[in-house]
Amino acid sequence: MHSFGYRLNGLLTFSLTILAIMCAITSLSDNLNTPSPSAEIQIMNINWFQKQPQGNDEVSLTMNISADLQSLFTWNTKQLFIFVAAEYETPKNSLNQVSLWDAIIPAKEHAKFWIHTSNKYRFVDQGNNLRGKEFNLTLHWHVMPKTGKMFADKIVLTGYSFPEEYR
Amino acid sequence: MGLIGDTVDSIKSIQTRQLLSQAVSLGMIVTSALIIWKALMCVTGSESPVVVVLSGSMEPGFKRGDILFLHMSNAPIRAGEIVVFNVDGREIPIVHRVIKVHERQDTGEVDVLTKGDNNNGDDRLLYAQGQQWLHRHHIMGRAVGFLPYVGWVTIIMTEKPIIKYILIGALGLLVITSKD
Numbered sequence: 001m002h003s004f005g006y007r008l009n010g011l012l013t014f015s016l017t018i019l020a021i022m023c024a025i026t027s028l029s030d031n032l033n034t035p036s037p038s039a040e041i042q043i044m045n046i047n048w049f050q051k052q053p054q055g056n057d058e059v060s061l062t063m064n065i066s067a068d069l070q071s072l073f074t075w076n077t078k079q080l081f082i083f084v085a086a087e088y089e090t091p092k093n094s095l096n097q098v099s100l101w102d103a104i105i106p107a108k109e110h111a112k113f114w115i116h117t118s119n120k121y122r123f124v125d126q127g128n129n130l131r132g133k134e135f136n137l138t139l140h141w142h143v144m145p146k147t148g149k150m151f152a153d154k155i156v157l158t159g160y161s162f163p164e165e166y167r
Numbered sequence: 168m169g170l171i172g173d174t175v176d177s178i179k180s181i182q183t184r185q186l187l188s189q190a191v192s193l194g195m196i197v198t199s200a201l202i203i204w205k206a207l208m209c210v211t212g213s214e215s216p217v218v219v220v221l222s223g224s225m226e227p228g229f230k231r232g233d234i235l236f237l238h239m240s241n242a243p244i245r246a247g248e249i250v251v252f253n254v255d256g257r258e259i260p261i262v263h264r265v266i267k268v269h270e271r272q273d274t275g276e277v278d279v280l281t282k283g284d285n286n287n288g289d290d291r292l293l294y295a296q297g298q299q300w301l302h303r304h305h306i307m308g309r310a311v312g313f314l315p316y317v318g319w320v321t322i323i324m325t326e327k328p329i330i331k332y333i334l335i336g337a338l339g340l341l342v343i344t345s346k347d
Binding site: 147 | 268269284310313
């Protein structure tokens with residue numbers, strides 16, 4: 001009853017249980033944080049806007065993205081994954097979301113930033129519906145913790161639109 | 168010589184009833200683990216509620232050896248979610264992020280494109296021949312939480328099966344030779 005094996009077993013079980021409880025409490029502490037992020041995206045230029053040979057519209061644009069996401073970081077945050085997506089509706093599709101750019105913010109100091117970039121991923125429609133269309137740009141973030149539950153949310157910025165003609 | 172004699176004696180001295188009751192308790196432990204696993208499958212709505220991260224394609228967020236908790240609901244699939252999917256014909260599920268979503272007006276069906284955070288290109292190379300998009304039936308769950316390092320136990324047991332046999336053999340020996 002008190003042999004080495006039993007003591008080792010009891011010790012291991014106890015320490016694993018305590019570790020699991022600590023991870024759960026750490027994750028719960030993330031709920032205490034009330035974030036107040038802000039972001040702004042400006043489209044500086046539509047570089048080109050063409051219809052591909054297969055019939056799908058494609059556009060390349062350059063954006064200015066500035067954001068302050070420092071309030072999203074807690075002691076349990078490993079990194080913040082952010083991306084900018086364009087959202088729009090077409091006759092065939094009720095929702096289209098196309099990710100244009102993403103980044104990983106590893107620490108709170110880097111969470112307040114400004115970047116001038118063209119779209120990292122190709123912005124291709126399913127079809128040729130983009131001329132003159134209005135779209136939203138959303139900045140999404142995904143809080144990836146050191147342990148526990150992940151949170152995701154977004155800011156929606158409206159009022160952007162494509163040019164009427166290809167160029 | 169004395170040690171071998173002692174071990175043989177202890178194996179000979181096991182009564183049938185004691186052996187049976189130990190077998191029953193072992194069976195109870197295995198069955199309750201199975202019950203917990205199946206209950207988790209029901210609660211999370213996913214076929215495998217916990218997966219181990221096997222590759223480095225989502226670093227630095229998820230490293231090899233982390234485990235992910237999955238949950239599948241009927242909520243529509245949206246960009247930014249980390250999903251676990253099976254490509255037709257491949258056994259091993261892949262955990263990547265959704266970067267493009269096209270949802271049909273009429274049927275509500277959805278075309279999804281995924282990409283690993285640490286990969287340069289999207290996952291079209293990983294999909295089946297000629298497949299451009301994933302659909303809802305490919306997706307097994309969304310990642311909602313994670314625990315670091317715990318998955319290494321599974322990785323070691325899968326990649327070096329000899330350790331699995333050693334562990335089970337040692338456990339079996341312990342059960343047989345224990346005195347209560």
